[in-house]
Amino acid sequence: xxGTARGRKSSGKATITDVAAVAGVSVAAVSKxxxxxxxxxxxxxxxxxxxxxKLQWSPSAAAVALRGARTRALGMVVGRGADLLTADPHFxxxxxGVESELAPLDYGLLLHIVGEEPEAEVRAYRRLAEERRxxxxxxxxxxxGDPRFDLVRRLRLPAVLVGRPWQxxxxxxxxAAGQDAGLREAIGHLVELGHRxxxxxxxxxxxxxxxxxxxxxxxxxxEHGLRPSHVVVGEFTxxxxxAAVGRMAEPADDRPTAILFGNDTMAVAGIxxxxxxxxxxxxxxxxxGYDDLPLGELVYPRLTTVNQDIEQLGRAAANELLGLLEESxxxxxxxxxxxxxxxxxxxGPVPAS
Amino acid sequence: xxGTARGRKSSGKATITDVAAVAGVSVAAVSKxxxxxxxxxxxxxxxxxxxxxKLQWSPSAAAVALRGARTRALGMVVGRGADLLTADPHFxxxxxGVESELAPLDYGLLLHIVGEEPEAEVRAYRRLAEERRxxxxxxxxxxxGDPRFDLVRRLRLPAVLVGRPWQxxxxxxxxAAGQDAGLREAIGHLVELGHRxxxxxxxxxxxxxxxxxxxxxxxxxxEHGLRPSHVVVGEFTxxxxxAAVGRMAEPADDRPTAILFGNDTMAVAGIxxxxxxxxxxxxxxxxxGYDDLPLGELVYPRLTTVNQDIEQLGRAAANELLGLLEESxxxxxxxxxxxxxxxxxxxGPVPAS
Numbered sequence: 001x002x003g004t005a006r007g008r009k010s011s012g013k014a015t016i017t018d019v020a021a022v023a024g025v026s027v028a029a030v031s032k033x034x035x036x037x038x039x040x041x042x043x044x045x046x047x048x049x050x051x052x053x054k055l056q057w058s059p060s061a062a063a064v065a066l067r068g069a070r071t072r073a074l075g076m077v078v079g080r081g082a083d084l085l086t087a088d089p090h091f092x093x094x095x096x097g098v099e100s101e102l103a104p105l106d107y108g109l110l111l112h113i114v115g116e117e118p119e120a121e122v123r124a125y126r127r128l129a130e131e132r133r134x135x136x137x138x139x140x141x142x143x144x145g146d147p148r149f150d151l152v153r154r155l156r157l158p159a160v161l162v163g164r165p166w167q168x169x170x171x172x173x174x175x176a177a178g179q180d181a182g183l184r185e186a187i188g189h190l191v192e193l194g195h196r197x198x199x200x201x202x203x204x205x206x207x208x209x210x211x212x213x214x215x216x217x218x219x220x221x222x223e224h225g226l227r228p229s230h231v232v233v234g235e236f237t238x239x240x241x242x243a244a245v246g247r248m249a250e251p252a253d254d255r256p257t258a259i260l261f262g263n264d265t266m267a268v269a270g271i272x273x274x275x276x277x278x279x280x281x282x283x284x285x286x287x288x289g290y291d292d293l294p295l296g297e298l299v300y301p302r303l304t305t306v307n308q309d310i311e312q313l314g315r316a317a318a319n320e321l322l323g324l325l326e327e328s329x330x331x332x333x334x335x336x337x338x339x340x341x342x343x344x345x346x347x348g349p350v351p352a353s
Numbered sequence: 354x355x356g357t358a359r360g361r362k363s364s365g366k367a368t369i370t371d372v373a374a375v376a377g378v379s380v381a382a383v384s385k386x387x388x389x390x391x392x393x394x395x396x397x398x399x400x401x402x403x404x405x406x407k408l409q410w411s412p413s414a415a416a417v418a419l420r421g422a423r424t425r426a427l428g429m430v431v432g433r434g435a436d437l438l439t440a441d442p443h444f445x446x447x448x449x450g451v452e453s454e455l456a457p458l459d460y461g462l463l464l465h466i467v468g469e470e471p472e473a474e475v476r477a478y479r480r481l482a483e484e485r486r487x488x489x490x491x492x493x494x495x496x497x498g499d500p501r502f503d504l505v506r507r508l509r510l511p512a513v514l515v516g517r518p519w520q521x522x523x524x525x526x527x528x529a530a531g532q533d534a535g536l537r538e539a540i541g542h543l544v545e546l547g548h549r550x551x552x553x554x555x556x557x558x559x560x561x562x563x564x565x566x567x568x569x570x571x572x573x574x575x576e577h578g579l580r581p582s583h584v585v586v587g588e589f590t591x592x593x594x595x596a597a598v599g600r601m602a603e604p605a606d607d608r609p610t611a612i613l614f615g616n617d618t619m620a621v622a623g624i625x626x627x628x629x630x631x632x633x634x635x636x637x638x639x640x641x642g643y644d645d646l647p648l649g650e651l652v653y654p655r656l657t658t659v660n661q662d663i664e665q666l667g668r669a670a671a672n673e674l675l676g677l678l679e680e681s682x683x684x685x686x687x688x689x690x691x692x693x694x695x696x697x698x699x700x701g702p703v704p705a706s
Binding site for chain 1: 467483622
């Protein structure tokens with residue numbers, strides 16, 4: 001990775017063979033210790049380090065240790081609040097997928113949840129790169145004007161993006177084909193059930209996927225000769241979903257008969273809010289979520305939602321990155337399935353008006 | 354940490370001052386590069402490493418790099434499946450707490466989800482220690498006969514346990530006071546509502562906390578002159594909760610009027626299962642969960658549950674570990690609150706029989 005040449009020293013100084021001899025171990029064992037490869041017991045490691053100290057070997061070992069060794073860790077820096085994993089279980093699923101790919105190879109995932117201050121994000125990537133804390137990073141949630149792709153290139157940090165870059169960019173990324181398929185099916189399903197007043201509750205529009213999905217919703221509705229009855233932009237939170245349902249419920253003759261929510265947490269909170277307003281789901285109001293989190297099968301009524309193959313996406317991203325790192329242990333991984341509608345119990349025929 | 358002495362070399366070889374001069378940087382900058390401290394630009398780092406190579410400096414730098422430098426990462430090795438974070442949101446909350454303590458100090462969390470094979474767990478700790486991948490580790494879920502306390506001591510890996518050790522052990526651990534308080538309140542609440550047939554659905558009994566909680570339940574009931582109407586041991590999963598409710602529902606005259614579940618996921622799944630059997634919650638059956646996950650406020654009826662101050666527990670564990678590491682940046686952290694009952698909508702008066 002660095003430009004300086006290395007090789008057998010000719011200055012008559014101690015060599016790796018001398019260190020191995022003094023430590024009473026093989027040359028390979030010394031190499032393993034210096035490269036932090038593991039599989040070496042602590043006493044052996046201490047013997048090797050003591051021998052290296054004693055012989056004042058090796059001039060370039062620090063550089064090797066700092067530059068060359070595999071860390072067997074991938075990094076993920078997330079510019080959200082520390083409550084990320086609970087506030088948005090999407091990430092928990094994604095990390096599950098990443099971990100399921102890493103665990104058999106004894107890789108770990110170094111997670112930095114840095115909050116929404118951009119400087120903290122840059123600092124985290126910089127440290128991961130400069131201190132060689134990880135072999136590469138997985139990026140999530142491409143943003144409009146995202147500075148991270150240039151940053152990781154400058155830092156020479158191997159990286160794979162989950163999702164689509166905000167503009168044409170050579171960064172490797174993984175994404176399921178047919179990104180619009182699930183929403184198309186969702187709207188087709190509602191139209192077939194007779195719904196005409198269909199609302200959309202979106203997430204924050206600085207994310208690439210939120211604006212994309214909103215456009216898909218609008219264009220699908222328009223293909224059916226419809227427009228959204230309401231569009232509400234929220235923060236992907238239960239509170240925003242509850243507020244949105246409250247606002248849309250009155251006046252009753254303008255109320256939507258179906259609501260698409262940008263994620264499952266909002267959808268479940270929306271069902272709850274509707275029921276507290278005396279609206280039964282799906283009798284009076286149909287609700288569709290997005291993501292297909294485990295939550296959706298626990299609740300009553302079970303949630304109709306758009307399944308994203310999130311775990312597989314995490315797995316594919318990790319696999320792609322391990323491939324970039326030429327890690328031979330990682331076998332091929334199936335491509336994530338396109339998003340698709342999962343019909344459960346929270347959608348039904350349009351109410352007679 | 355290692356035993357060999359270091360100091361100014363007297364062999365006439367290059368010194369750190371020579372390296373700094375050749376690289377055109379300060380001695381402090383060279384030291385930062387070698388110790389992986391960050392705050393150094395990539396070009397500067399490369400210049401320093403090239404100068405160190407050129408001067409064949411410094412014999413002990415590799416040892417320093419391998420032994421001495423702070424990684425600014427804490428480790429967590431979890432012996433569960435890769436779907437941990439989604440299958441048991443308890444962990445997501447705990448990690449939120451840990452991250453909220455680490456983020457301001459620019460620390461990361463290295464997560465190894467290693468599955469249930471004990472060898473993989475040992476291997477992960479060994480690698481973290483031997484390769485100095487983390488400054489210390491947070492242990493969770495003390496098990497009966499837990500081998501990890503001896504392991505981390507042997508590896509000289511600073512460690513803090515979340516929860517109680519399975520037997521007397523000098524390992525530092527953090528736990529809220531009054532561990533039995535929440536369950537006591539839960540049972541008091543049910544008894545006050547007139548319930549006498551109270552069932553308990555527990556998690557796997559190889560964990561210290563599951564056996565502890567079951568004993569608390571049994572002893573509290575006995576103080577009220579009662580015994581559990583049913584005890585079911587499950588795996589903390591929705592499926593097990595559904596099956597448990599199915600088994601307990603018949604015969605109707607032996608059915609419990611209230612069920613305590615070992616976690617919220619089981620409780621929400623249990624409510625769902627009861628409703629599918631035609632039992633209204635709380636009219637026909639009262640349900641109490643454990644943990645107080647965000648989920649409990651989303652569902653209908655809102656879940657009565659035992660709040661554990663899990664995020665604060667994660668925060669306190671991280672803080673304790675940073676203290677062991679003499680990391681000065683970490684301020685004092687409030688002690689986690691004792692578990693306490695949060696009464697919402699899933700409990701009500703015993704049904705007239």
